Amino acid sequence: MQTVGIEAMNVYAGTACVDVEKLAMHRGLDMTRFSNLLMKQKTVALPYEDPITFGVNAAKPLIDALSAEEKDRIEVVITCTESAFDFGKSMSTYFHKLLGLNRNCRLFELKNACYSGVAGLQTAITFIVSRVSPGAKVLLIATDISRFMTVEGGEGLTEDWSFFEPSSGAGAVAALISEVPHIFQVDVGASGYYGYEVMDTCRPAPDKEAGDADLSLLSYLDCCEKAFLEYQKRVEGADLSTTFSYLAMHTPFGGMVKGAHRNIMRKIAKASTKAIEADFDERVRPSLTYCQRVGNIMGASTLMAIASAIDHGSFDTSKRIGCFSYGSGCCSEFFSGVAGQEGQARLREQRIGEQLDRRYEMSMEEYDELLATSNVVKFGTRNAVLDSSFVPAARTVHGKEILFLKEIKEFHREYEWV
């Protein structure tokens, strides 16, 4: 069977962040139960940042590392997002232009809430495995931002929504999928998918998110169990406790992953409470490190959890990572792949942790000011010039050229390298 998987990968989580505990206190949330949510920081998207800037900044290092011939073999660019600003034009077209790619290339966008990144990954894998174009590469960019105001609680919506603001982040993961899976070799065909219609969370109006936080959590927990059971049916000998050295899951916030892990370990692995705690620390925590610092990046979250597991785990020998993605609405999938020492070394060259360290931490005053000024780029903005003097410190934190949104002219977005 054709080897396939992630040849190269990078996470880009912006230029600014807030401390989530400070934000939760600022909002007057009940702090007594805050610690079980396992959240530390979240990336905040500034007005001159958008899903394109996050995606390009994630992908650029990967593209720059390719030879001209290799770059020309990128034949599909898939954007995975729920943060689109156009109903027809896919963000892949902007990525294609800004990264200078070969025009013999498919460009399109995928959607199903937080499942989009894995939908894109599996689509890319199928393309490679089909060998319709041997040697081709797929550029996968999962990119999502939160820049919205919550809908006030009404029928079907809950006030519990308020703890979603501290968890909603912004970020992108770019990955090259090919026959040369240096970073992560996917187990082809080892997938349990589980989806159905449920109205848990959605984005039904411009710049608004709506839904029921309780229902979303319960649906995530149900799907985690059912998706794994389907994986187990398809993969002979698969054992939740022993097959995987690490587990990487879609992470709206760390506490949710802890709850889902506990649920499947109890129900399927029949593990004791003490064993579950130890197992969580060993197999799950490595995947949470980036997620706890960036927040929920929706379609890109599972991919970021995989990157975190590979960066922070121990890969003296090749090890299998069990992966779970859930997207509201809903669709979920449990799949797996193998990473090794070489993959970890290559991924560590991106220095993702250091990038997160460099972000500018906003004060609560600056954060509130941001919420008031973000409508300059609200959905449907026809013309705008972005103010580069807003939180200027953020624009130079990375010490290298970073793409920012400069202007929107007749709906067309124009960017600049700063």
Added chain:
Amino acid sequence: MNKEAIFELITQHACTVIPRLEGHRFESTDSLRGLGANSLDRSEIVMMTLESLTLDIPLSETFRAENIGELAALLHAKSAVSQTASC
């Protein structure tokens, strides 16, 4: 198991998850949210209760219960159905 016993189970698990609730006089109109349990706490309490009842139903089927009394009634009805189904 009758509804009252299920109610007791729920309150016991609530005290395990949120220890400061020990000694609280639970009423059927109490809501777990009102008692300070967040989404994660509530899902854990329900998971533990389902396990105690060896009742295998999707967690999302329990979300409509507005308070502990309704949750006990819902679980009681579901467990009656699953017993009938196994005959």
